Amino acid sequence: MRKMLAAVSRVLSGASQKPFAGSPPPRHLTVGRKLSSRYEVTFESAQASRVLVASRNFANDATFEIKKCDLHRLEEGPPVTTVLTREDGLKYYRMMQTVRRMELKADQLYKQKIIRGFCHLCDGQEACCVGLEAGINPTDHLITAYRAHGFTFTRGLSVREILAELTGRKGGCAKGKGGSMHMYAKNFYGGNGIVGAQVPLGAGIALACKYNGKDEVCLTLYGDGAANQGQIFEAYNMAALWKLPCIFICENNRYGMGTSVERAAASTDYYKRGDFIPGLRVDGMDILCVREATRFAAAYCRSGKGPILMELQTYRYHGHSMSDPGVSYRTREEIQEVRSKSDPIMLLKDRMVNSNLASVEELKEIDVEVRKEIEDAAQFATADPEPPLEELGYHIYSSDPPFEVRGANQWIKFKSVS
C-alpha cells in the first residue's frame, strides 16, 4: 500500500508542474512537502468509492501568485503570493459554488413567479463575497446594498432561510417581511434598498467599532453606480476625520444598472475617489487576490490608521435585476468572454486541480452535494407557508407591549407584538 501511494504521489508531483489556465505563467510553484493521506473534508461521505479518492495523496497547501494591486496613497500593498491550504480551498470552492447555484435557482424561481418584486443576482461576483469573508473575522461587520444574497450566505445564514425569504415565506430569515433586499444576520446589516444609503450607515457601524474598542472593523460596500453619490463623500470625510475602522469597498462590476462606468463617472479610478483615503484596486474575480487585499485592509484599519478604500473589479453575468435581460447595454460576447476567461469558480478549480490540492472528481462531488442542498432549500422555500396574516402588524416597535395597528379601514385591526 505504501509503495503504491508513494508511486502515486510521484506521478502527482510531476503533474503539478503544469501551468494553469486564466492566470500569469508561474515562475515557481511549490508543493507542500507534507503530503496528507487522511480524508480532510469536513462533510460526511460514507461511500466506498470515495475511499479511493481519499487515499490519494493531496498536497496540504500550495503557493500561488496573485495580481499586484494598484495603489493610491499607499507605500506598499498586499503580498503578491499567497498560500492556500486544501481545507480552505475546498471551503471556498463549496461556498462559491453554493452562492452560484443559489442565485441560479433564484433566477429559476423568479421566472416561475414564485419570487416577486426585485431580485438582484450576484452570479459572477462570488469571489467578492467569499473572498471578503475569508479576509475578516465573524466578529467584524459588513453592510452592503441590494445585491446581497451572496453576502447573506457568507455571513452565516443558510440557503434555506435565504430562498424562503425570497419566496416570502415564514421560514425566511426576516419571516418573509423583508424580501430580497432586506436580509439581516449577526454582524450583517443588510441588504439596503436605497442606493448609497448604506455607506453612511457603514461609517456609523465603524464608529461603534471604535467606540467599543474591540478591534473590529466594518466593511461598507457599494457599487460603481453609487460611487458618485454625495453621501458617500460625506461618509469618507467623517471616516477619515475621526479615523474610523471602515473599509469602503466599491464592487465595480462595470455597469450601474444599464450605464457603463465610462458613461457615469468623470473618474473611473474608484479606488482613488476617496482622495485623502488610501486605496487599492483588486482583481475581484480572483478569490485569493480578494482575500489578501481584505486581510491587508483589515490590518490597516485595526492598526488605527483610519479608513481605507478597496475597489473590487468584478462582473455580473445577470442583468441589473431579473427585469433586465442585461444585453441591451453590453454584448453577449463580452459576457461570454468573462465566463470563459475569468470565472471565479473556474479559476479556483483550475488552481486547485493543477496544484494537487483537489481532484476533479472531488470537486464534482461537491457540485453534486451543493445542487442537492439548493434543491432541498428550494423545495422548502416553495412549500413553506406564507407568514400568518395575524402577524402583519408585528415588529413595528422593539421591546414594547402589544398594541393595535389599523388595517385598510377602521374596522380592520391587527395586533402588533415586538
Added chain:
Amino acid sequence: MAAVSGLVRRPLREVSGLLKRRFHWTAPAALQVTVRDAINQGMDEELERDEKVFLLGEEVAQYDGAYKVSRGLWKKYGDKRIIDTPISEAGLRPICEFMTFNFSMQAIDQVINSAAKTYYMSGGLQPVPIVFRGPNGASAGVAAQHSQCFAAWYGHCPGLKVVSPWNSEDAKGLIKSAIRDNNPVVVLENELMYGVPFEFPPEAQSKDFLIPIGKAKIERQGTHITVVSHSRPVGHCLEAAAVLSKEGVECEVINMRTIRPMDMETIEASVMKTNHLVTVEGGWPQFGVGAEICARIMEGPAFNFLDAPAVRVTGADVPMPYAKILEDNSIPQVKDIIFAIKKTLNI
C-alpha cells in the same frame, strides 16, 4: 412676547406664594427650570446612566450646541461621548441632534428608510435605538426654509415614535423616555421655548423621572370644550382658556406630548365630556395633526357626542414669510384660538 411673559408671571406668583407659606410646609421651594436646561439635564442623566448613549450633531460639543442645549456636556463627557459632526445633514444608543428639523430633510431617507422601517423589514431582528432631536417649527424671523413643522411628516410613518414637548417637565421626561426607548424616536423641540422657565415639580427633579411616550396630559380641566394641542401652541391655548374663563367658558386644554402613537383615548374621553373640539397646531393645515385627530374622532365613540363639527386652528397655508406682520399672522395666535372656540360653541 406677551404670551411668554404671561407664562413666566404666573409661576413666579406661585413661587412667592409658596415662600410665604414656608413655615407651614417643609417642601422645597418650587424650582424654576427652562426648557433648555430641562433637556440638558435629561441628556446628562442618561449619558451618565448608560455608557452606550452618546450625542452627535453640528456644534454640539465645543460650541456647547447651536442653541446651547448641550452646554457643558462635552466638558463633562469628552470627545468620545459628545461628537461634533461636520455639516451633513452599532449596539450603541445615539442621540442625533439636528440643528433644526428643516435640515433633517437632507437625512430624512436615513430617518425613514434606515431607522423607522428596519425593525419591521428584518422581521424583528434589528432594532434601532436612536433619538433624533432638535428644534422644530416656526421661530422668529428665520423665514421659509427654517420654519417648517415636521410633526405631520414624521407622524405619518409607522416604525417611528414622535414626541413634542411643551414645557420643561415635558422636555426632560420625554427626552429621557426617548433615550431609553429601543426604537427610533423623533423629539420635536421648539426654539422659542428653550429659554422659557417653568416650575419643576419635585418628581421631575429625580434621575428616574420619565414621561411615558404615547400619553397626553390634561393641562387644564374644563367642561365646555376640548382644546387639543402640542408644543408651543399649548401655551397659547392656556392663555386663550384664561381669557375665556372670565367670560364663563371653561376650556379643557390637552397637551398631546406625543404625536405618534397618538393618545386618542384621552382626547375621546374629553370630547365625550365637553361635546366640542378644537385642535391647535403650528404646522400647515393640509394632512396635519389636527386633520388626523378629526378623522379619528369620526371613527370612534366620541363622534356621537359632538354638538358641532370639530375645528382646526393651524399655521397659514403658506411658506413662512419674513416680514414680522406677515409672520405673526402665519402662526396661530391666541385671538385665533379664541375665535375658533367661540365659533364652535356658537357664542
